[in-house]
Amino acid sequence: MRYKVKCVCDSFNPRKCLSFPLFLHTVRTAEPLEYHRSYLKENCRHDGRELSEFRTTTLNIGSISTADGSALVKLGNTTVICGIKAELANPTVEAPGKGYIVPNVDLPPLCSSRFRPGPPGEQAQAASQFIADVIESSEVIQTEDLCIDRGKLCWVLYCDLMCLDYDGNLLDACIIALLAALKNTKLPEVTINTETCSPEVNLEKRRELHVHKHPVGASFCIFDNSILIVDPMSEEESLCTAHLTVVTDEEERLCAVHKPGGTSLSGEKLQECITRAATRQREIQKLIDKVINSVKAAQ
């Protein structure tokens, strides 16, 4: 049976339909797809957002005092925390003048009922790989900067991203958390003792990591093969027919256009997504700079 979500007050505008919450709740559980379609028909979403509107983004920098750099990001309800730990290591034989960055995305059972305890699932592994690709493609950190002594000693940055609350759009939140945490990272000074040839770490004297690029992602979902929505929530993600994540940097170069399958996308729609991603990049970069300045002012 098909029915339209229509209130007794004869209003088709779901935003004015709050007089009938139980009816809406029933439709949402029984016919989730119809429920969302009725909102999209009116060019809005069930949480009152417009189609191309992001949820409120909140950023907290330096939340973990024991890490070398950290950040907490909230995108609506989605919460991701990133901690960066720097360790000394030997550079690889293939790249003696470079350090390396190891990102890891963790989706614990705490964040959503869809994740089970145990080894990381496909989504967590795919997200880790995506973040690693973004770091490499965007050159956010030049790995040469992490080299201390060519061929002998370098920094390895372990970037652990943990999702605390999963409500869709994990990748965007992860990229913001990673970028903010990298900008917050301060590495201790290392000198190499000439007599013993062993490294000496001076924890008092720290220098900031040079962040070359500012990649920021924007995620989209395609509903019913045609309607494009931005910053999907978990419910919308599970109902839509395709996902797309576009990552751009401040020079409007694309670092990733990640669309893992799903229904096809026309060239115009793709262009629309890229334009939106570029605006998003500017918004987020402004937000990060604002938060960093306020942290510095407080110190």
Add this chain to the structure above:
Amino acid sequence: MEVYGSSGVSLREFGCEQSLLSRPDGSASFIQGDTSVLAGVYGPAEVKVSKEIYDRATLEVLMQPKVGLPSVRERSQEQCVRETCEASLLLSLHPRSSLTLILQVLHDDGSLLSCSLNAACMALMDAGLPMSCLFCGVTCAIDTEGRIITDPTAAQEKESRALMTFAIDSKEHRVLMSATKGSFSVNELQQCIAVSQSASEKIFQFYRDSVRRRYSKTL
């Protein structure tokens, strides 16, 4: 075994062999230059209760590298292949059943993901599974001078500044899947999509010819 010479948009020589394995319900090996992938499809078969979906079939894709165990990179490629297949297969015709697609890498000399996609499509066709459209994979590399190389070898991939793989559907020639590496401008992306779309026509023509040849023998 059929081999297709290339002209115009330069793809390496590619070829395919279907039904080469006896146990799977459908199998195919696809060769692009020296890159070679063997695909096998099992199903529709019984599904584990934990993986059962009440209104459609569950598709599982397993990618086996030539040496060692599958790692995180294979997982993300599996995801790309699986979601592309899900978009073209009519999975709602087989609710509560399982489909398994196994991709065994025989040799990797660049453009591995696009070769895997092509092998997957050929294997699904061989298994006779209902599909809404066919799909093919095309890899483009942009070298340091800004030239676009289609279907690059491993050496060309290594020297390239950006690498993009697209899955194109046969109905409207639109982008089903996109996976990129390296940074590039919007213009370069649009150019690469256009090049991939024209290259896809060649691959679809090959699909059509090989199916025609195969069934003209049996009928």
